[in-house]
Amino acid sequence: MTVKDMVYAALFAALTAALGLLPMVAVPGLPVPIHAQSLGVMLAGGVLGAKRGGLAMLVFMALVAAGLPLLSGGRGGIGIFLGPTGGFALGYIPGAFIAGWFIERFWSRLNFVTAFIACAIGGIGVVYLLGIPWLGAVAKIGLVKAATGSMAFIPGDLIKAALGAIVAVSMKKSYPMIGK
């Protein structure tokens, strides 16, 4: 780990915490409001790439586990990871890494579509891949019920992936970080 790796990971962890200050956005037709904070996964991966993005989420979650009330609504503590939705929170870490990995692969031809795919695979696919089985097992409701119950969040997450993609593409133009 270089000094730059440490600094980027720490600052994007702090940035993800700060995103929790932004008000929730209610989108017409969506059952649940959108938290800007979970954009942090896609921003970390989409702007910093795989390694630094994954590290940033690892640092963020370590601080939450250490007891800082950084999640929207002022929640924190190790209990976040032990409850039924703990898998989603843990999923942020590989989620940012995988989103960043795809952003790096797509880097030379990065556009809205490729960036959206990267954000959606990492920030939604990977997160749900951990979150759903965890919910199913801990709550004893089984995979199918856990998956159906989680579907309510998919439309909001798709909007976030779109926002993440727009930001990743414009950051590539104004402040490219991959390969730096």
Added chain:
Amino acid sequence: MIEFDQVTMRFGDLTVLDRISLAMPERRIAVVGSNGSGKSTFARLLNGLISPTEGAVRIDGLDTAKDARAIRRKVGFVFQNPDNQIVYPLVEEDIAFGLKNLKLPKAEIAARVDAVLARYGMEALRQRPAHLLSGGQKQMLALSSVLVMEPDYVVFDEPTTLLDLRNKRRVARAIAELPQTAIVVSHDLDLLDDFERVLVFDGGKVVCDDVPRVALRFYREMMAPDV
């Protein structure tokens, strides 16, 4: 003594410093110039944060590009924005950071932290989270965190730009009282009257190099708005 030997600095196609040669035995050196004149690059060369594209920078005979570790001990650096250089959440932890990097024994770290806090009247702030300090207190913390390492030279990159008048004067007085050699990059010309030497940068070259009375007048005229 600080020596620049035919130093050129390029970032891509952009030449930021162009064949600078200087020998500076003075103890109070000021650097002025417009934004983008190369003065910040000049400052960063002094403690090896960057290395010259061509030529060499030597401090007491040590090459900043080759003896990075020794240079970091010898030359301290205070940045413009204190918020971006305070590393640890608590005041005393931040002051101890550089000392831990010097691998000093615990007892000496504690003694030096105590001494610098007392020196600048900050004993009461020792356990304070850095983000609760005022702008002036933050810059004094940044200064203390560097001075506690006891460098022979201290470089200041616009140390007063973000401060109000009272704190500008506080920082200026702290700089004036330093036993070390100080190299100050600044836009606050009134702070520089007591310096021994002033370099005026423009377009990557030193266009004036003289005592403050002469060099600051030259700079004021150079920067006068076109009529």
Added chain:
Amino acid sequence: MFEISLARITWLHRVPAGVKLLVLAVAGAAVFLVDDQRALAGFVGFAVLMPLSAWLPLKAVLKQIFPAAILIAALAAFHVVMGEPETAIAVSARLATVILLAVTLTFTTRVSAMVDAIEVAARPLKVFGIDPAKVGLTLSLAIRFIPVLFALVGEIREAQKARGLEGNVIAVVMPLLVRTLKMADDLADAIAARGYDAE
């Protein structure tokens, strides 16, 4: 600063963070392995007794566990409707145990002690080339910069409000990212200038 309050110091506050983490890990694992209802009741009793013995502020505790409590209630109701009241009891007893113990840990332990415990826990990672001191420095940096980033978000929102862009997430996020990246460059320089050697 941002700590989840430490209202008063009790015996639990004095137990080292590592010990509390260990108890949480052992109890958390054990509660998922037992099915006997009396044993489960014992776990819940223990988990309720802990926060009580530490005199934790009730209101603040409720704020932390509220979302989890709703979810547990919903899950219990779901299992009851499915005709499995035993599962309902087991699931809610296990989750309640883990969450109550975790909240107690959080309320009785300083963040700095937790960061130290994480640094200690990271020691075995040395074999993978991860330096625990770097882990500690990175966490400290993040804690140091959380209030800085909070202030920055406030500043940018003010500025965008003046331009009528306050509801626009992108108009806040883009300048936030650019300023954060610039800050990262300065900070990396400042760390290097103070003699930090990443090797």
